[in-house]
Amino acid sequence: MIRMHGEYRRHLRSGIRIPVIISHARRTFETTTLDISTSGLRLKRPEHVYIRPGETIDIEFRDKVGTKVAATVMHIGKTHIGLQLYDRRFSGDELKALYDVAPFWQRLSAASKRTLWKKSRRLAVLVVNTYLRPLVIALVRPQFIFAVYGNEKQAGSYFSPDMVRRMPSNLILGFIRNEDMRGLMVASQFLEHELQADSDKVRLYMERLQQDFPRAQRIALVGRLPNFVKKAGIEIKRPLVEGSLGTRYMIWDIARQMHERPQYRHQDSIVVLGGAGRIGNAVCRDLTSLFETVIGLDPRYEEDQEINTDQGKVLQTSSLERLHDETLYIALTHQGDAVLDLYQHMPEGALIADDTHPCISLKVRERLRENQIEVEKIVLSHDQFMMWPRMPDWNNRDIPGCLVEALVLLRRPDVAEGSFSGFCQEAEFLGFTGRLVRPLDE
Template identity: 50%
Template sequence: MSTLHGEYRRHARTNIKTPVSVRLEDNGLATKTRDVSESGICISKPTELTLKAGQTVNVTFNRMSNLSVPATIIRVSGEEIGLALDHIRFTEQDISGIIKTAPWHQRAKVAIKRSFWKNTRRLAVLITNTILRKPLLKLINPSFIFAVYGNEKDVGTYYTPFMAKLIPPLMIGSIIRNRNQTGIMVASKFYEHELAEDSGKVRTYLQQLQEEFPHIETVALVGRLPNFVMKAGKEIKRPYVDGSMGTRYMIWDVGRQMQQLPQYKHEYIIAVLGGAGRIGNMVCDDLTRVYRTVIAYDPRYEKEEEVYTPIGKIIRSGDPEILNNSKLFIGLTHHGDVMRDLMAHIPAGSMIADDTHPCISLETRQEMRALDIAVEKIVLHHEEFAMWPRMPGWNNRAIPGCLVEALVLLEQKNVDVGDFESFCSTAQEIGFHGRLIKPLDE
C-alpha cells in the first residue's frame, strides 16, 4: 500500500472492528478497533480516559481471551488512536483469529479486498509479461538489466504455477529509475536453490539473458548469482557485473556510520559473520580502513589466524567465542537465520548490520532483541532512485548493494572497479550512500 511519499506501509491494514479492552496502569476502558496490521492497531478514541502519544498500554481482544499485547501510543487524533506493538508482531494466525471475531459482512469485505489486491498484482504481472511486454520494452528502452532470482514465497507474490506457463522464461518484475538511467529487473523462473544446485540451469539463465537482451551492455547480477555463475564455469565479463564493489562500498560506508553512533564511538573492533566468503574476505580488508581489528568469523576456518594489512589486523576464526570481543557485527552469512546459533556468543548491547538474503527473520530478531542485540538492514540510497513495484522485503527507494556497481558504471564508464578507493570516491560523488534501516516487517 503506497503512501503520499511513494513508499510502502510496512504492513497492510485489515479494516476489522472488534471489541478490545485498553488498560493504562490501573485504568481500563472498552473500545473497538478500526483496523489491525501485523505491527499496529488503530482504535476508536475513548471519551472516558485521556491518552497521549508515548504512553504504553495493554490491549486485550475481548473475543480472544488469550490475545493480549503491549503497545505504545504513537498518534492521537480527534476520533482515533494509533498504536504500535512493542517488540512483538501479530502472526498470520493471530490476524486470521482477529478477523474471525468480526461480523460476517466485515469478514467478507476483508476476504474480497485481500483477494482483489493479490489477484490484481498477479494480473498486472501477467499482462505486463504477455500482451504489453514488447511495447513496454520499446517504450522503456532499458539501458541496464538487474538479473535476480527468488524463492517459492517471493515467486508466489507475482504469479501462480498456471500463470508461469503463460509467461516467458524471463519475467519483467520491476522498472528501475536512477537519475537519467532506466532499467528493468528481470527474474528467472528457476528458484534460488535450483540455481545453487544445478549449474546447467545457471547457464540456461545466462543464455536467456543474452538471447532476449543482446544489445544491453550492463547486466547486474543479484546476491549469490555471481557465485553460481563462476561455479558453472563461466567468467563474469561484460555485459555482466558481479556487483561486489557496490556491496563492499555499501558495507564500508555503513561500517563508518556504525562507529559514529554515540554508543559505539569507542569501539575499534568489528566482526564479519561469514567472513570467509568471496565477498567476506574483501569486506574484512576494506573495514581495516575504519577499525583497528576486524574479526572474520566463519565455521570454515579450522584454526585461528592473524593477518596484518598495511593499516589494520584481521583475525580469522571459526570459534564463536571470539565474538565476545566485539559489539559491532556485519551479517554476511548465506542465510540470515544462520546467525541465530551465534546469539549466545554476541554481547548484550551489540548491533548487527544485516546484508543477508534471506535476511534475519522476524522471529530470530525478536529473540535477539530479548538479549539486547539490535538488528538493522543495510541498504544504499540515492535521492533519484526508485524501483516500482518494489522487491519483496524492500522499500522502493532502497538499493541493493549488488546493483550499485552497475549504476556507477553507467554514470562513469571509466571508473576502475578494481580500485576500491577510486570506486568509493566516485560512488560518493554521484550521491550513493549506505544506510541502516529497520527491516521492512518492522
C-alpha cells in the same frame, strides 16, 4: 515523506477496525484501529489530539479485556496515527484474537483484499510477460537490467506453477528508475537451489538475458548469482556487473553509522558473519579503516589467522567463542536464518546489520529479540530511485547494494578501474547513501 510512507506500509495490512482507548499526557481518548500488523498498528486520529512522532503512548483494546500495549508514534497524518509496538510484537494467536473481535464483514473484506492483491500481481506478471512483453521493452528501453532469483516463497508472490508453462524462462517483474536512467528487474524461473546445483541453468539464464535485452548497457547480478556465474565458467565482463563494489560501499557506510551510535562508540571491533565469502573477505579488509580489529567468522576457516592491513587487523576464525564479547555484526551468510546457529554465542545488546538474501526471517528475528539481539536491514537509498512493484521484504525506495555498482558505472564508466575509496567517493557524490531500517514483517 514518500520514502517514509513506504516504510510505514508494514502497518497497512488488515483493514480491521476495532475500538481502542489511547492514553497520552495523562488523558484518555477513544478511537478505532485502521490497520493491525505484527509490529504495529494505525489508528484513526481523534480530533484535537496532538502527538509528536517519537512519543510513546498506551493502547488498550476495549473489547479484549487485559490487552494493553505500548507503542511509539512513527507518523502523524491529518486523519491517522502510525504506531510501532514498543519492545514487543503481536503473536499469531494475539492477532487472531484481535481479528476475531472485528465484525465478520471486515474480516471477509481483509481476506478478500489480500487474495485480490496476490492474484492481481500474478495476473500482471502473466500479461506483461506474454501479450505486452515487446511493448514494455520498447517503451522502457532499459539501459540496465537487474538480474535476480528467488526461493519458492518469493517466486510464489509473482507466479504460480501453472503460469510457468505460458511464460518465457526469464520474467520481467518490475520497473526501476534512477534519475533519468530506466531499467527492468528480471528473474529466472529457475529457483535459487536450482541455479546453485545446475550450471547449465545458470548459463541458459545469462544467455537469454543478453538475447532478450541486447541494448542493455549493464546487467547487475543479485546476491549469490555472481558465484553461480563464475562456477558455470562464465567471465563476468561488460555488460555483466558483479556488484561487489556497490555492496562493499553500502556495508562500509553502514558500519561507519553503527560505530557512530552512542552505545557503540567505544567498540573497536566488528564481526563479519560469512567473512570467507566473495564479498565477506573484501569487506573485512574495508572495515579496518573504521575498526582496529575485524573478525571474519566462517566455518570454512580451518584455523585462526591474523592479517594486518595498513589500517588495522583482520582475524579469520571459525571459533564461536570469539563472539562472546562482540556487539556489532554484519550478516553476509549464504542465507539469513543461518544466524540461528550463532546467536546463542552473542551477548545481549548486540546489533546485527543484515545483508543476506533471503534475509533473516521474522520468526528468527523474534527469537533473537528474546535474547535482546536486534536486527536491522542494510539498504542503500537515493532520492531519485524507485522500483515498482517492490521486491519481497523490500521498500520500493531502497536499493540492493549489488545494483548500485551498475548505476554508478552508467554515470562513471571508468570508476571500477580505480580504488575502492575512489568508488566510495563517486557513489557518495552521486547521492547514494547506506541506511539501516527495520525489516518488513512478512
